[in-house]
Amino acid sequence: PEKLKAEVVKIARNTKKIGEDDPRRVIHSFKVGLALTLVSLLYYFQPVYNSFGISAMWAVMTVVVVFEFSVGATLGKGINRGLATLAAGGLGVGAHHLASISGKIGEPILIGLFVFLLAAAATFIRFFPKVKARYDYGLLIFILTFSLVCVSGFRNDEILELAHQRLSTVLIGATACVIVSIFVCPVWAGQDLHNLVSLNLETLGSILEGFGDEYFRTSESEDGKDDKSFLQAYKNVLNSKTSEETLANFAKWEPRHGHFMYCHPWNQYLKIGTLTRQCAYQIEALNGHLNSKIQVMPKISEHFQEICIKMSLESGKALKDLAFAIKTMAEPCSVDPHIKNSKTASKSLQSLLELDLWEDLNLLEVIPVATVASLLSDIVVCTEKIAESVHE
């Protein structure tokens, strides 16, 4: 009983956390309930029931299956489902007619053949990457509707009636989903993508801002705790590719909303995202040096400290400004001076290395700092590329 209680408390805490992390999840749950209850009302109205009969359940099914977290995903699924049902319904009626004029024996064979060929072809088409990204669900529904119309038509003579009923109920369900998802606290995938890209840039920016100080004052270990949450944050950036692509796919379905036009350049976000990840890989490499905690000789660090801190601080600030510019969709005018500064620092690093200060130094002690410095100057280059991308 004690164990059970602990388990229940743990689950409750978990539930609360998931709700608090993103309150839109709670709202989404109620939206699904709402849409489903709305459509269920169809059953209660006698006239509607009479005209649709048992087909009314397709409306319920459509709501359950189509309703997704973001508007884009819901719209995409709804449109896919509607169009696929229409196309497959038409084809199914045609195939059924063709089969029915071929006699008693030919009919089941022909229908079996049609179903087999169409299912195989559509399944194969689903492997095309571009199709998979946007029309996967539509092809699934296409196979489904075609088989149902074809096969059930074998028994049912009112096949046109069935196709028509199925189509109308699917449309009712899909419309209910889309309306609830757009008008009740909408969750826009485009907005999410926008926020994600800008947040990722900001995360990297603040890591870089803090990195210089952190690295050259490794003795003060009191900041250890902050560092851990930093670490986790940029690990998420490393693996953000899939979620960015999914969001961009959803966003392409969305109509104009907020500051976004219908043909907002979503692919540009993916490009910025790729560059951001490249920058994050460099930071991953830097991070290894932060953890190794080699005591840097004061004599060496005095040469490098200023330049390195400047490089990381300025490129961090540039990234943060870029993030802010993306967020507010303004021209990133305050970024250029930061990038200029970081490039100056990177150049002075070059000239510092060319000086002949190093004769009496142990190379083993210079190397770690120098590596960090060269990684930082790679980051400066990366930052510049991101800035160019954002300007576009």
Added chain:
Amino acid sequence: PEKLKAEVVKIARNTKKIGEDDPRRVIHSFKVGLALTLVSLLYYFQPVYNSFGISAMWAVMTVVVVFEFSVGATLGKGINRGLATLAAGGLGVGAHHLASISGKIGEPILIGLFVFLLAAAATFIRFFPKVKARYDYGLLIFILTFSLVCVSGFRNDEILELAHQRLSTVLIGATACVIVSIFVCPVWAGQDLHNLVSLNLETLGSILEGFGDEYFRTSESEDGKDDKSFLQAYKNVLNSKTSEETLANFAKWEPRHGHFMYCHPWNQYLKIGTLTRQCAYQIEALNGHLNSKIQVMPKISEHFQEICIKMSLESGKALKDLAFAIKTMAEPCSVDPHIKNSKTASKSLQSLLELDLWEDLNLLEVIPVATVASLLSDIVVCTEKIAESVHE
């Protein structure tokens, strides 16, 4: 017409490529067609049709929706669908009974309330990461079946009959899927995961093996083409996290097959995968140096060349041996000498740097090589960790 022809040729070529990349896709398409045609036969047999009636279409639906590329995914979806239908059917009948004893006015209100609450609760539970990974589909079907049974029960007095029919047809469809997917050219997610992890290690291994030579002989640019395909290969490793996790989730559903037991330690693969990616991040950093093509002074490179080539070659060989050991599931006995060699090389790098050979050298020219060397020694550490993981 010319343009159209070019388009058609392009699509045909694309189709051929997708089929050739993985011939299992073609087989999979035919398997779906086969399973669907098998289940459609249900409609042709009069006695079966009489006992199931219109419910027989659930079998067709189940096949279309449940049949996935790998056995694990199909089994997972099938089990999810079966159990969820059973649970939701039971609950739905109970809810309907409760509502029906509460009078004419109370009935629709109660049913609406039940549907709303259950749909909202189940939708929220789908956000739990662990649930989402394995039982997402089950919860979807749970909401679906519960609403259908509840709502349609409002009209239909033979509600038990309906629930029973739906359950049996779903079971028939799911069984057909599972049988076809297991016995006709099965695609095991576990095997795929196994191959993917070992392939990723091998890719990194061959990049490392080639890296040393490539870097120190940058003048011979004839290898440029090979390098590009290399590059693409390890980029895939960087973003392999999602596909590895998906495969591991599917693999957990699979029964014993081939060399794999039922409780094969799939999570160990994820651990190795994470370490592999860490190693790939280092290679990404190395790759930047390969592209920058700074001419290395012969005087400097003569010091570093041997050690660097040895480090990269030996760690590359170690990774390849580990990949082979994973593939054949043998103890990786030939790995240890390679790791030992690479560690020796890494140590001699340390002592090389400690020597005072460097007084008359320009530091700017040493730094790139030294950075590469230090990245390589990071990789050596990484390789060792991977080896430990594989031993487990």
